[in-house]
Amino acid sequence: MNKRAEILIVGAGPTGLVLALELAYRNIAFRIIDKNEGPGESSRAMLVVPKVLESYRKFKLDQAVISKGIRPEYINYYVNSEKKADIPLGIMGKGMSAYPYVVTFPQDEHEKVLLEKLEEKCHTVEWQTTFDSSEESDGKNKVSLRKNDESTDAFFAYVIGCDGASSTVRKSADIHFTGDTYEEIFYVLDAVVEGRVIHEESGSFSFTEDYFALFFPLRNKETTRIIGMFPPDLVEKEEFSFDTLKPRLEDAFNISIESKNWFSDYKIHRRTAEQFRKGNIFLAGDAAHIHSPAGGQGMNLGIGDAVNLGWKLAAVLKQGIDDTLLDTYETERKELAESIVKRTDNAFKMVASQSKMSELVRTRLVPLSAKAAGRSEWIQSQMFKVLSQLYVAYDTSPLNGDSKAEIKTGSRLPFAEGELFEFTREAGWQLHVFNAIPGRFNTDFRSVEIVKRRWTDKARAAGFEKDKVYLVRPDGYIGWTGKLESIDNLFEYMKKWVN
Ligand SMILES: Cc1cc2nc3c(=O)[nH]c(=O)nc-3n(C[C@H](O)[C@H](O)[C@H](O)COP(=O)(O)OP(=O)(O)OC[C@H]3O[C@@H](n4cnc5c(N)ncnc54)[C@H](O)[C@@H]3O)c2cc1C
Known part of the structure; x- marks a missing residue:
């Protein structure tokens, strides 16, 4: 203590x-x-x-x-146990981060x-x-x-x-x-499962008229995580046991559940x-x-x-x-x-809705969109941005100083492919520069690490401008950006927030 x-x-x-x-x-x-x-x-x-x-x-x-962990390669879409589309999850975020994938x-x-x-x-x-x-x-x-x-x-x-x-x-x-709390009851199951929708290195969304479930490889790849919703008739009878659910899942998704590691039912809130x-x-x-x-x-x-x-x-x-x-x-x-x-x-x-409209969305619209996403890198990158939380930006934060550059303050410092990981998120503030900077910086602001970056095509493509400097917060977001002519303004910002 x-x-x-x-x-x-x-x-x-x-x-x-x-x-x-x-x-x-x-x-x-x-x-x-x-x-x-x-x-x-x-x-x-x-x-x-x-x-x-x-x-x-x-x-x-x-x-x-x-x-x-496991890096799932694809996310597959099944309707009534038939594969309708697959989206390459393993490289979806290419060019966006040093980690262009998700891990389970x-x-x-x-x-x-x-x-x-x-x-x-x-x-x-x-x-x-x-x-x-x-x-x-x-x-x-x-x-x-x-x-x-x-x-x-x-x-x-x-x-x-x-x-x-x-x-x-x-x-x-x-x-x-x-x-509030949703009425539906969900289950989560980790088990050894066999069936067409199960993949060692990939996840699957599987839909039928009445059911949907998500399957993902877990632990040693022999175990699968299944998340889904209890069928309404079981909810009505308050039957939330694994034994009651098992035959329903096996039947709906054409799978066989060999052994169970963990099972839990839960309510979802917003x-x-x-x-x-x-x-x-x-x-x-x-x-x-x-x-x-x-x-x-x-x-x-x-x-x-x-x-x-x-x-x-x-x-x-x-x-x-x-x-x-x-x-x-x-x-x-x-x-x-x-x-x-x-x-x-x-x-x-x-x-989750039981309406006819939602059934159409699940069995028709979602697979069609998945098919389009499987073919379009642009759709994949948009999907990845949302999934990865790389889109997170604090546009209206009081911490945002001057923003006279293409990359706005409050944004995450962009990733420039091919560079060393110079923008490592260290524990402290960093000033990223592409040109020489006045010596005053090194003496007046010892608490800021100066990162001298190479000016490359990738840096330009990521939105950086050679004559700008970028003051990066300890959590990797940009606090201040502009030209060195505005140095007094930058020093003012630093006095307030950096010390
Ligand atoms: C079945 C299930 C499946 C999930 N699947 C996913 C998923 O796939 N992806 C995802 O992102 N999230 C998922 N979640 C949610 C995820 O588990 C939570 O978002 C996450 O655990 C939140 O972390 P936390 O540290 O905020 O809270 P918790 O993990 O809940 O930790 C809170 C801790 O506080 C302790 N505590 C509580 N009260 C006190 C007290 N008075 N004094 C001292 N200690 C206290 C508790 O013992 C607990 O250890 C799932 C959750 C469940 C239940």
Whole structure:
């Protein structure tokens, strides 16, 4: 336990663990607690998107996830067990990122990798420790914690609720979780499955008039993850067991389920917290937003929250940057969460509805669109942008300084293929330049790493301009961009946000 800790992270799921890593790498003291006895043991979220791999690079975690996970080659579309289309998932993001693919990696293994990295940095999770409540006292958060039925009080400058969908931190801060819950009941099944729709290296969407399911290779490629919706008649009879469902799935998708590793039924919600910050309490991950698993965005969104908040907390606590920096967490992440909740809600309604129209969409329109996508690289790149979260930009952020360049502030620093990974997302701010810069930079702003880049066709194609400089935030977004003639304006920006 770190008695000097100013920050309490509640919850050691993926969001809390990544936030802990972001702080540990910046030498910020914190405590991380979880009410469970140890890390999660079920596979849950399995999709890891390039945006997350990019932010793992500084921890040297990207390769660990890639080598232990699976990179699905294709996504196949089946209607009544007949293949209608396939889309090349393995190279879909070519030219967009150093990681132009998605990886499937079960959440329990993912959490283990994060925990090991945290231990390397000499931090451990305090398991079996429950957050009960928090109240403001003398400008601090007085927090009531419970371990082995014994309650203690502790004081923290900041409390971060990464404690999942039923967040006690959120309830204790009286923050509304606006939205509702779908009536449909979903199942998730990890099993050894055989059948035409099962591929060792690829995923499948499979539709029939009454059913749809998603199949993805998992763990050792012998195991398949199936996600789908219970048929309405079983929901009516409240029969949610694996044994009742198994023959239905085998019949509908022409598969045989040999053995089961994990089965769970669950309800899907669409909710966003009304505030992501209240006083010095913050919400991140499922505590702040939940939505349908369509598109596998949930866990990745939570990890993105942690990356966004981590460097800002460190800047305020360690470099004395104004506390208003922390307000930008809510501005940037809440708008994004709301848009993802809305988008997944629309996709969910289209796929899950029992209406005749939805049946037509599932069995006719979706395969036709998939066929078109299989042939068009442009459609594939648009699909990949959405899936990968590489499109995320903070266009209206108060952190956006001057923007007198083609690439706007608030955008992710574009990837320029063929270059070394010069734009590694290090832990700090970087100034990317293509020309020589005045020596003043090296002396006045030691906290900014100057990255001298080569001027190449790929850099031009990525939208860079040779006579511009790009000030990049620690999370890889552009804070300020312009010509060096506006150097005083750049220095002003840096004085405010960088130090
Ligand atoms: C069946 C299933 C399948 C899913 N599939 C996908 C998928 O394919 N893709 C995807 O992106 N997402 C998926 N998700 C969602 C994904 O699992 C979550 O988005 C992700 O776990 C959120 O991470 P988190 O760290 O924010 O919260 P959680 O993982 O929920 O972690 C919260 C932690 O807080 C702890 N905690 C709670 N209350 C307290 C307290 N009072 N005191 C101390 N500790 C507390 C809990 O013990 C837990 O360890 C799935 C979820 C489920 C259930």
